[in-house]
Amino acid sequence: MKAAVIIYPGSNCDRDCKIALERSVDAHVSMVWHKETSLPEGLDLIVLPGGFSYGDYLRCGAMAALSPVTRAVVDAAKSGVPVLGICNGFQVLCETGLLPGALLRNASLKYVCKPVALEVTNAATPFTRAFGNRSEAVMTVGNGEGNYFAEDAVLDELEQENRVAFRYKEEINGSLRRIAGIVDPTGRILGMMPHPDRAFEAELGSADGALVFQSLLEAA
Incomplete structure (x- = not known):
């Protein structure tokens, strides 16, 4: 697998994502700075990591959504390259309009x-196939703004199209319908607040996050 991890000023989980990818799927990972205007060719995955891009000024992810590299990410996503936004990365995906x-x-x-317990709500996406028949997972959250909100019509659409990938088993942060992660209509863009990069080996308390990365190998 060939992956790129985007680094914004304030990203703090970029190296975590790199190591998680290398150890989970033996990926070749490029680290791409926010001022770049293009991405490496032949990517199988783009990761927007957690952290506090641009210090979370204005609102989380708003400034990162306007970074030069983000334009390249949006173009790549629209061309079919899978994109995973974790925590702050989820916020960025919502700010770009790639996710609602x-x-x-x-x-x-x-x-x-x-650590939080999650329901694997849809195990048929490119990011969740490796969960198979498993309906539960444990990963870690670390955020101050993880409360997912959308209008009722959008929430109903997400449910009807089976685009809720992960759901908190218990109330965590106020997220409507306990939504922890969603995909776009193609299933190739996933935004999630829990960190698979902090739960990819048993020594970290859970290895369930590795299945997110391993799913992409099955989807290839």
């Missing part, structure tokens, strides 16, 4: 960082 909705302040108004 927005991530608001957690209902508690507190930063939440802990």
Whole structure:
């Protein structure tokens, strides 16, 4: 697998994603700085990592969505390259319009960082196939603005089209319908607040996150 991890000023999980990809699927990973205007050719995956891009000024992901490299990411996504946005990356995907909705302040108004139990709501996407018949997973969240919001019509559409990939098993941050991750209509763009890059080996408390990356090998 050939992957690219995008680095914005304030990204802090870029190296985590690189290591997770290398150890989970033996990927060749390029690290791409936000000022780049193009991406490596022949990519099998683009990752927008977690962190605090541009210090979360204005609102999370808003400035990163206007970065030069993000234009290349949007073009690549529209051409069919799979894109995974984790935490801040999910926020960026929503800001670009590649995914619907927005991530608001957690209902508690507190930063939440802990392992969470998830429902694997759709195991048929390119990012979830390796879960097979498994309906549950454990990964870690670490965010202050992970509260997924969308209008009722959008939420209904996500449900009807089976585009909710992951759902919190319990109330975590106020996310409507306990949504933890969604895909676009093609299934090739996934945004999720939990971190698979922090749960890819048993020593980290869970290896379930590795299945997100391994799913892409099955989908290839």
